[in-house]
Amino acid sequence: MFKFWGSQDQQPQPRPQDGSSQSWYPPSVVSSPNSSRPGTPSSASSSSFSSHRTSDRPQSPSHVSPAEAAGIIAVLKDKSVDELRKLLSDKDAYHHFLLSLDQVKIQNNLRDELRKETLQLARENLEKEPRIMELRNQCRIIRTTELAAAQEKLNELERKKEETLKFYSPQSLLQRLQDAMNKTDEESENLHKQLLDGDVDLGTFVQKYKKLRTTYHRRALIHLSAKTSSIG
Template sequence: SVEELRKLLSDKDAYESYLHSIEEVKQLDTLRNDLRKSNVNLARHNLGKESEMAELRNQCMIIRTTELATAQEKFSDAQRREKEILARSSPASILNKLQEAANAADDESESLHHKLLSGELEFPEFLQKYRQQRVLYHRRTLLRLAA
């Protein structure tokens, strides 16, 4: 009736009472309450798992840091070995080794000369060995100078 409609429009409590008496609204209220309860239960469950999650995070962090430390150590070793290899095979290092080898051949030829003079070596043997050492010395010296 018109009177009931006026009362619903003017009286807020009457309007609320009428609204909540409708079956569909009752179902929505029930559904909303069920959802709230479910939400609260899920929140409690999640809060209950918080300490377990924190412990698992700590374990992951420990594993990560130990594996990272091991990997970094291996990487540092590999870098160190690489630098050593590169240092040994650098042009300056190779030239230095070539100079040392040439000096060794020169020293050996000088030693052969002293052995000849002291009578430790016969001339034919001296000549063969001395010639080999001098050729080796000059070959190495020329290679170094050509570089």
């Protein structure tokens, strides 16, 4: 009530908080509402401290399925409070527990199998490299030597093919038929002049002239029919 000289106010000393180690669990596991273990002051402070620390880091999206999460929680339920505290405070214990989970074992096995398959494919590719180099050299030789000769032969065959197609084309056949008609007509005219000049007798003239004119008219009919068909 009265203050004497030299007396000092007694300030309440802050009590030291119970030291707790940083949790190695994800916040979702530590603060899971489905946990059947009662909360303790140390675990509560550790959980809040861990939540505060993890909130400072960017949260990555969780890819754990509900079934896997339920399996992990079931494993944690079988552990005592001391074991859970050890997992929260001991990094090696947490790491050992993590590797003992079936989900982690499956992922590690898949990773090891993929690594082995990748290494095997790499070895097989390296073994094929000499053969690939040999085939590449052969292709280079063929391209510089045999390919040139084969290309020249191909060009010659292409030229012959074009000539053959042109020779047997409808326009070419009609033109050659027209030339044959003109030639037969000229031969018949020459034969007629020979008759007038007395170079051939009448019997021979009639026989040859009849044959030439028959050939001429046959070719003329064929030419007319082919020309009409091509136009139609």
